[in-house]
Amino acid sequence: MSTIRLAFTYARRELRSGLKGFRIFLACLALGVAAIAGVGSLGQAIEAGLRADGKVLLGGDVSFRTTHAPVSAEQRSWIEAQSDLVSATVEMRANAFAVAKDTRRLVELKAVDDAYPLFGSVELSGEQNLDVTISNIDGVWGAAAHPGLTERLGIAIGDKVRVGDLTLEIRSLIVKEPDKGTQAFNFGPRLLIALPALAETNLVKPGSVIRYFYRTDLPEATSPATLRQAALEAFPNAGWRIQDLENAAPNIQRFVDRVGSFMTIVGLTALLVGGVGVGNAVRTFLQSKIGTIATLKCIGAPASLIFYTYLIQVGIIALLGIAIGLIIGVLAPLAALGSFGDSLPVEGQFAVYWEPIAIAVAFGILVTLVFSLWPLARAKTIPGIALFRDLVAPVSGFPGWKAFLGISALAITLAGLAVFTSSQPHLAVRFVLGSIATLVAFWGIAALVIRGSKMLPRSRRASVRLAITNLHRPGAATVGVVMSLGMGLTVLVAVAMLEDNLNNEVSYALRGEAPGYYFIDLQNDQVQTFQDIAANADYAVRTEIVPMLRGRITSLKGVPVSDITPPAEDAWILRGDRGLTWTAGPPNSADSIVRGDWWPEDYSGPQLVSFDAEAAAAFNLEIGDKIEVNILGRTIEATIANWRQIDWNDLGINFVMVFSPGALQNAPMSHIATAYLDEENELTLEDAVVRTLPNVSAIRVKEVLGEVQVILTKIATAVRIIAIVAVIAGVLVLAGAIAAGQKGRIYDSIVLKVLGATRKDLVFAYGLEYGVLGIVTSFIAIILGGGAAWFVITRVMEAQWSVSAMPVIATVVPALLVTVGAGMIGTWAALNKKAAPLLRNE
């Protein structure tokens, strides 16, 4: 009978006795596979929703968007000629004043035509019809409002609001807006009106930040890509941004990708930690089979038969664990979508997605092999009689070069799979390297604890000495406990410190140096009025006012933007419109110019531009390089005159590009102003400005930061939930490490009791042992987790680093209690065993 067939036969016989001893193995593997399959499936469900709802989210097959001004009549005719139907909408921010009350609110105003929406439908309260809601009835235009607006203004359906010069009647509340999901952040609740009503508000002024959308329903024969290409050819200098179904909701797509990447990485951490448990379980399993293996070897079984017999058993059990994990992982999105699906802007499409399943299976198999081949190969190579002494006098742990190379190749494959399946390979590479470093660090710490405990002077107290020697005795649980708990705890500490730092960043801005307000859409003839309001206030207020336009970079150094692949962190600069300004004099702080020179105040030569220093370095732009920017349909070429170092964290007025006076001076523009004042005077200033200048939008920075904080907290909570999966994996492995030593612990406890050890002696000894392990592991996890958080905060986010004790304590103390508790549960079980049955002669 061939070796493999015989191995299957022996494996089957051994598995008849059940899966006892493999429960932790199954749990570890199932948890890790479930995490990866679950996160991947949820991501695919949301992406499928994005694809299915693409047209609804985008509002059409293709969307053309301009800022400041609508498309020309020629462009509009062209678009209509290519489409079956076109819907035009206009969006801007405005102030809504309750007519009967002294309340007002900044709103996201949206004016729509009769064709809106092209796809999907607007759901309104009371089953109202949109056309009727926003129509002009007896000279009064209607509006549909987000419930947040009516609550804030203290009004109800039927009440009136004033927007600019127009009075509107609130006729319905918006329940669902089909194309809202494409917007990442809103400064106010939605107010929906008819397009003709917008003109009567008199808010449409040159240079105002107004977005014009033209959504198309294309004929079947026309693809979005075809239309996009045709548009570029027909109007090469058009200032519009074209979106199609491929990038219908880029913000959501990016968010799903990024969060999905991070959660997959945390799932991988859980699987890696589980791998430690898998390795422990296989080691323990082989230990329990020493007699069988030695017997087989003594009666002539070749080493390969031993290896394949136990590899097959491990493989069968691993497949079972993977199957359990897949079932949970595939069903998890159903639970997740059911729980928080309403919070998502798209409807997730629950289904069985084979790609994340295949990836999870591959990870599960690789982790099993990487962590179990070493003990399997060792059992194969060492002589039979040495197996009986292996616990206390291990033969060299090296399993042979063939096995070592095989395990190394599998480990590299595992790392490669992690990198290539990630939507952010750079992050994945850092994760792989970080994980290896962390595993090695904790293994090293465990070795140090073992060595250190051997070197400690012998304590006079028996229970203390017992605790210390338990740390380094053959078969001690030290390595298993430190590694299992360490990885999960490191992730949890990193997440806690990241969240704390991000909250501090927001709080810092809230406390101090950020402006109290941004005022946008100040017209040229309103600047003096604004300055007078500030000057005449009976409280201190400092203002900054700069002109602002919006434009889109179309080329860098002669290379079209469409041909440039920007670094991920700087890609936003080339995406869509950017705010830009012009000025004659240099910025307030001359120190911010880090390369090149500022132009003279009376400069009137060819267009120059000052560029953000970090972005310039990222795009390899040098002084003298040329860039092209499309502003209101006109392409402006400018030469880079200097690099400017910008501190974005102060939340003041900052622009990636500041132009010299020239062509921009005469462009239609508005102004943006910031106001710095004490919090107690903020609402007074806002009131004075918007009542005098009702077209000006006042954005209160504290409110915005407050909303940011809420979003950060929600994200941190979601991330922390996933991070807890890694900790659960660690606890499982810890339980496995304790369970593996349980038989020995029971025996030792009974013998020690026979020799006169009291319960108190043993409880103290084991409690001290696990306490030391827990404290050492926690300490290292704080250093490693804190280090990872520091790197992300200072190097990736370039923010201020701060350390608070509370989040660390709140994370580490429960982990410490779990470690000691788990150890004591095992100990208590051992102490309660009756001595006589174990001591009887066989």
Place this chain on the structure above:
Amino acid sequence: MTDNTPSDPNTVVLLKNVHLTLGSEAGPVNILRGIDFEALRGETVSIVGPSGSGKTSMMMIIAGLERPTSGQILIDGREIQDLNEDSLALLRRERVGIVFQGFHLVPTMSAIENVAVPLELAGRNDAFIQAKKMLGVVGLDHRLTHYPAQLSGGEQQRVALARAFAIEPKILLADEPTGNLDGTTGEHIIEQMFKLCAEFGTTLLLITHDPDLAARCSRSVSMADGLLSEVTKSEAPTARAV
């Protein structure tokens, strides 16, 4: 006999009407059915009888490792049947040494560590010095740092013997100490055991199937069906099973 006090001031072990009944699926099993036993200081008593007669159970009760269902047990003048676990552990720590057929060393402790344990539990600062000395007495001073798996059966039993005598016990309980050893090795173990008992004045209670070994003791009792049924007198001071 109904008197609760030992009949001889030299009595170190006294069992009075001791019963032990254990539960099983088939119903209660009477292991010991009214044992009366007394052993004096320095005596060597062999306990013989067929397998399953209750010899080991009686020894476990004397060691405080099994609780009797009823009856009275006095060890060195102290009643132990109602003591809690910790008190029984203290008793063993101070007065009782035990040697098992299966050695029962802690597999992850070296020879010297195994011997030192009872001394450490007793709070002795010289635990390792004493342990080393005891291992020397049993001829294992060259194996101090070896683990049980690295020792032969005879060597392991000598370690167990050193451990049992490290505290200079009042009582030594030996449950077939040579059962897993060959004849020659076993003989050496027995020689050392009797020598140490004599040296420390330890009362020896020895369970054995070997009649020659039984005969070496100052007296012998026989256990059958949970009862001590036979006492043979010898030249040693009187002792009785009533």
